[in-house]
Amino acid sequence: MLEVRGLTAGYTGGDVVHGISFKVETGEAVMIIGSNGAGKTTVFRAVVGLLAPSAGEVLFEGASIVGMPAHRIARLGISFVPAERRLFPRMTVQENLSLGAYPDSPDSETIELVMDLFPRLAERRRQRAGTMSGGEQQMLAVGRALMARPRLLVLDEPTTGLAPKLAKEAYQALDVLRGRGLTVLVAEQQVPMAMALSDRGYVLENGAISKQGTSAELANVPDVKRAYLGIV
Amino acid sequence: MTANILDGIVLGLQFGLLATGLTLVYGLGGVLNLAYGQMAVVSAMVVLFTMEAGVPTLGAVGLGLLAGGLFGLLLDLTVLPSIYRRQGEARVLLSLLVTLGLAFIVDGFFNWRFPLRGLSLRIGGGPIPIFGVPMRRGSLVASAITLAAMGGLLWFFRATITGRAIRSVMEDDEGARLVGIDPRRMLRLILIVTGVLAGLVAVTRSMVAPVTVRAGFEMTVSALIVTVVGGLGSVSGALVAGIILGIINIIAASYIGTFLSLIILLGAAAVTILIRPSGLLGVRE
Numbered sequence: 066m067l068e069v070r071g072l073t074a075g076y077t078g079g080d081v082v083h084g085i086s087f088k089v090e091t092g093e094a095v096m097i098i099g100s101n102g103a104g105k106t107t108v109f110r111a112v113v114g115l116l117a118p119s120a121g122e123v124l125f126e127g128a129s130i131v132g133m134p135a136h137r138i139a140r141l142g143i144s145f146v147p148a149e150r151r152l153f154p155r156m157t158v159q160e161n162l163s164l165g166a167y168p169d170s171p172d173s174e175t176i177e178l179v180m181d182l183f184p185r186l187a188e189r190r191r192q193r194a195g196t197m198s199g200g201e202q203q204m205l206a207v208g209r210a211l212m213a214r215p216r217l218l219v220l221d222e223p224t225t226g227l228a229p230k231l232a233k234e235a236y237q238a239l240d241v242l243r244g245r246g247l248t249v250l251v252a253e254q255q256v257p258m259a260m261a262l263s264d265r266g267y268v269l270e271n272g273a274i275s276k277q278g279t280s281a282e283l284a285n286v287p288d289v290k291r292a293y294l295g296i297v
Numbered sequence: 298m299t300a301n302i303l304d305g306i307v308l309g310l311q312f313g314l315l316a317t318g319l320t321l322v323y324g325l326g327g328v329l330n331l332a333y334g335q336m337a338v339v340s341a342m343v344v345l346f347t348m349e350a351g352v353p354t355l356g357a358v359g360l361g362l363l364a365g366g367l368f369g370l371l372l373d374l375t376v377l378p379s380i381y382r383r384q385g386e387a388r389v390l391l392s393l394l395v396t397l398g399l400a401f402i403v404d405g406f407f408n409w410r411f412p413l414r415g416l417s418l419r420i421g422g423g424p425i426p427i428f429g430v431p432m433r434r435g436s437l438v439a440s441a442i443t444l445a446a447m448g449g450l451l452w453f454f455r456a457t458i459t460g461r462a463i464r465s466v467m468e469d470d471e472g473a474r475l476v477g478i479d480p481r482r483m484l485r486l487i488l489i490v491t492g493v494l495a496g497l498v499a500v501t502r503s504m505v506a507p508v509t510v511r512a513g514f515e516m517t518v519s520a521l522i523v524t525v526v527g528g529l530g531s532v533s534g535a536l537v538a539g540i541i542l543g544i545i546n547i548i549a550a551s552y553i554g555t556f557l558s559l560i561i562l563l564g565a566a567a568v569t570i571l572i573r574p575s576g577l578l579g580v581r582e
Contacts, residue, residue, distance in 0.1 A: 113475070114474075115471065115474070115475075134474070134479070135471075135474040135475060136473075136474045136475075136477050136478055136479045136480075137477075137479075139474070139475055139476060139477040140477040144475075145475050147471075147475070150472075151469050151471050151472030151475060152469070152472060153464070153465045153468040153469055153472060153473075154468060154469075155468055156461075156464065156465065156468065160461060163458075163461070164461055164462065164465050164473075164476050164478075165476050167458065167462055167476050167477050167478055168458065168462075168477065170458065209476065210475075212476075213476065213477065
């Protein structure tokens with residue numbers, strides 16, 4: 066579904082990721098783990114078109130999407146939930162959700178799916194997004210992304226700033242979505258939860274992929290255990 | 298006093314509509330359009346010349362509004378791409394310089410070719426009493442049109458998909474792109490809309506007082522002051538501030554003198570900035 070080859074990207078100060086390659090097959094959940102500053106966000110921003118990579122290829126369902134503006138990539142079926150969420154704070158929950166379906170009108174089936182997944186959003190339909198708690202905002206961000214009925218859901222650290230209980234709830238929702246056949250790509254520092262969700266994973270260190278494998282394989286690599294799972 | 302307040306509301310509604318055009322473009326693209334008053338003047342001149350060519354008033358007004366929209370589209374196609382490549386403060390400053398230059402060119406051209414021309418639309422019939430004050434029909438028609446335009450704008454922003462998409466770009470440009478909205482296209486649309494709004498202000502204003510070829514800068518300055526008081530990027534702020542400043546302006550003009558009214562408006566803006574830097578209804582960054 067998604068294939069990244071030799072991606073090099075960064076900001077005016079220099080490249081942050083150097084020639085990395087990874088792929089996500091249809092129906093898979095794939096995680097990219099790494100510490101703060103390893104380049105996870107940069108990779109995602111380059112994939113979804115918010116950042117122009119300096120080299121490399123990004124293929125979505127076989128077609129190149131490198132250099133395409135973000136709004137066109139979004140319409141192709143990749144929904145990105147950034148760590149900062151990027152909601153529309155002065156608009157209501159309902160308005161945020163319906164904009165997720167842009168340029169179409171939201172269809173009731175998808176709204177129902179989102180409300181089933183996050184009952185809190187149904188209670189707060191008329192509340193302004195900016196006045197909600199961090200956990201509710203995260204639910205709304207995921208809900209808004211789902212409104213586009215994406216083929217690939219990309220999440221950058223969905224548990225940022227969430228209390229452990231809410232983080233767990235967020236991953237439970239992702240698990241439900243996986244069960245429905247949604248393809249998921251997630252970047253995380255909270256590795257245990259991401260590992261339970263994912264089929265495979267990549268470890269990103271200093272802008273390069275240092276290890277890869279199935280989640281079970283990665284869980285047994287001593288370095289990964291020590292650095293990300295807190296097991297000595 | 299009642300008469301002053303009513304006249305102030307008539308002027309204030311127009312201030313509000315004028316400022317709305319400026320504030321929308323700023324909120325959407327971080328571009329301050331100082332050629333805005335000239336957009337209105339171009340519209341007024343198109344109405345004037347087509348009427349002189351024998352086009353019926355309503356048709357001429359239609360052509361004038363079209364000209365305003367076309368001015369906006371041309372601005373977007375020719376001048377804005379270079380401005381839009383900059384970010385943040387550099388973009389605001391460059392937009393100030395470029396649109397001010399454009400304003401000088403348009404203003405200079407009209408002053409050179411048609412130095413004494415002005416548009417006045419006369420609405421027939423005698424005055425109509427409102428709260429015991431006889432109001433000119435022109436003022437009432439102008440206010441009714443302005444109110445209808447504002448209502449239409451508010452409806453567009455609340456109820457239509459495109460209107461919501463425009464608001465979303467104002468709230469979070471990156472979030473909008475992530476749901477599939479092209480901010481550049483929204484800015485183009487809003488420039489066309491504000492061009493039509495400028496034309497509408499020119500037309501309604503000309504029902505109350507002549508709109509001359511020299512009216513451009515005063516319109517831009519009024520719009521700018523109202524925008525600052527209302528809060529940059531806030532449509533409802535522009536409307537509220539417009540009406541308040543309209544009333545202040547008329548009262549100041551009648552008790553102190555017309556020559557001081559712009560200074561008093563500026564004073565009101567200065568006081569607002571001191572008390573509430575983000576304007577009456579502006580968003581605090």
